[in-house]
Amino acid sequence: MKQVVITGVSTGIGRAAAEELIRHGYHVFGSVRREADGATAQQALGERFTPLLFDVTDEGAIQAAAAEVERVLKGQGLAGLVNNAGIVVPGPLMHLPLADIRYQFEVNVVGVVAVTQAFLPLLGAKKNTSHLPGRIVNISSVSGRIAYPFMAPYAASKHALEALSDSLRRELMLYGIDVIVIEPGSVQTPIWDKAAELDVNLLADTDYFDILPDLQRTMVKQGRQGIPVEKVAQVIREALENKRPKTRYVLAREWLKGWILPRWLPDRWFDRIVADRIGFKR
Numbered sequence: 001m002k003q004v005v006i007t008g009v010s011t012g013i014g015r016a017a018a019e020e021l022i023r024h025g026y027h028v029f030g031s032v033r034r035e036a037d038g039a040t041a042q043q044a045l046g047e048r049f050t051p052l053l054f055d056v057t058d059e060g061a062i063q064a065a066a067a068e069v070e071r072v073l074k075g076q077g078l079a080g081l082v083n084n085a086g087i088v089v090p091g092p093l094m095h096l097p098l099a100d101i102r103y104q105f106e107v108n109v110v111g112v113v114a115v116t117q118a119f120l121p122l123l124g125a126k127k128n129t130s131h132l133p134g135r136i137v138n139i140s141s142v143s144g145r146i147a148y149p150f151m152a153p154y155a156a157s158k159h160a161l162e163a164l165s166d167s168l169r170r171e172l173m174l175y176g177i178d179v180i181v182i183e184p185g186s187v188q189t190p191i192w193d194k195a196a197e198l199d200v201n202l203l204a205d206t207d208y209f210d211i212l213p214d215l216q217r218t219m220v221k222q223g224r225q226g227i228p229v230e231k232v233a234q235v236i237r238e239a240l241e242n243k244r245p246k247t248r249y250v251l252a253r254e255w256l257k258g259w260i261l262p263r264w265l266p267d268r269w270f271d272r273i274v275a276d277r278i279g280f281k282r
Contacts, residue, residue, distance in 0.1 A: 001026065001027050002027070002080075003026065003027045003077075004134075005029045005031070005078060005080070006030045007056060008032075008056075008086070009031065010032050010041065012187070013233065014082075014085065016232065016233035017084065020233035021236075021237060029051075029065075029072075031052045031053075031054050031085065032052070033054070038051030050072065056085050056107055056112070057106050062115055062118045063118055070122060073122065077122055077124055077131030078123050079134050080123075080136070081115070081116065081135075081137070082136075082139070082240075083115060083136065083137070084139045085107070086107060086111075087104065087108065089101065089103070089104040091203070092150055093153070095206055096152075104153040104154060104157050108154070108157035108160075109157050112161060112164065124176065124177055125175045133175055133176040135240055135245075136168070136180070137180050138161055138182070140161050140181045140183045141154075141184060142258060144162045144183055145162070145183065149278060165180075180246070180248070182236060183250045184227055185253035185254070185258050185259075186223045186226030186253045187227045187228075188226050188228055200213055222253070235251060
């Protein structure tokens with residue numbers, strides 16, 4: 001039985017990936033931040049799931065979880081590590097507290113590094129290991145290649161994850177460990193319920209306030225109509241199993257508007273399209 005670790009399995013992509021892999025014969029170790037979430041996941045996913053209690057910003061808890069997995073494996077190796085846990089800090093960059101921006105990077109970038117470092121030995125990052133090397137799958141976003149207004153901290157964190165993944169993939173060639181990036185667009189997850197609950201009135205005294213309520217409703221609607229989370233889970237399994245996986249799998253919600261045009265139009269042209277779309281007037 002292949003063994004994988006997935007961070008952030010309480011809901012969304014992480015939960016769907018755990019379900020997909022368990023259906024195809026894997027044992028999943030999945031991280032949760034609360035014991036209650038671990039118990040719920042255990043009940044839903046069954047005996048092929050083991051909850052790991054840690055926050056990706058807690059280095060001590062991560063190391064303890066890695067030691068727990070090592071004890072369970074008894075000399076076997078991990079087939080994969082899926083770095084899925086992440087957060088979104090939205091809002092106009094000039095008005096965001098610096099502490100919020102730091103926390104965005106602490107979770108989405110430093111947290112990925114901390115988890116990866118802890119589990120790399122179990123993936124085969126040591127000479128003369130007794131098992132085949134595993135793979136690392138990092139869940140990025142189309143925002144890792146395209147940056148939209150009011151998403152600067154998130155987009156910057158995913159741009160950083162893209163660079164981190166490229167460097168790490170080349171470093172880990174020494175051990176035969178591959179690093180694959182998944183870049184989804186908007187995905188149908190509970191994150192959009194949280195987005196709908198954000199209080200834009202906190203920005204009532206800023207020049208952005210007039211456009212924010214309509215923009216929030218539009219973004220939430222598009223997100224709820226996004227890519228089925230099961231599709232992302234299937235691509236994660238492909239990244240783990242394909243004999244020659246791509247270095248990146250793009251899952252754009254709208255290929256023309258959401259991927260091709262933003263990347264190929266001149267920057268100034270696309271700036272004007274974005275300004276018109278969100279209602280900027282000068």
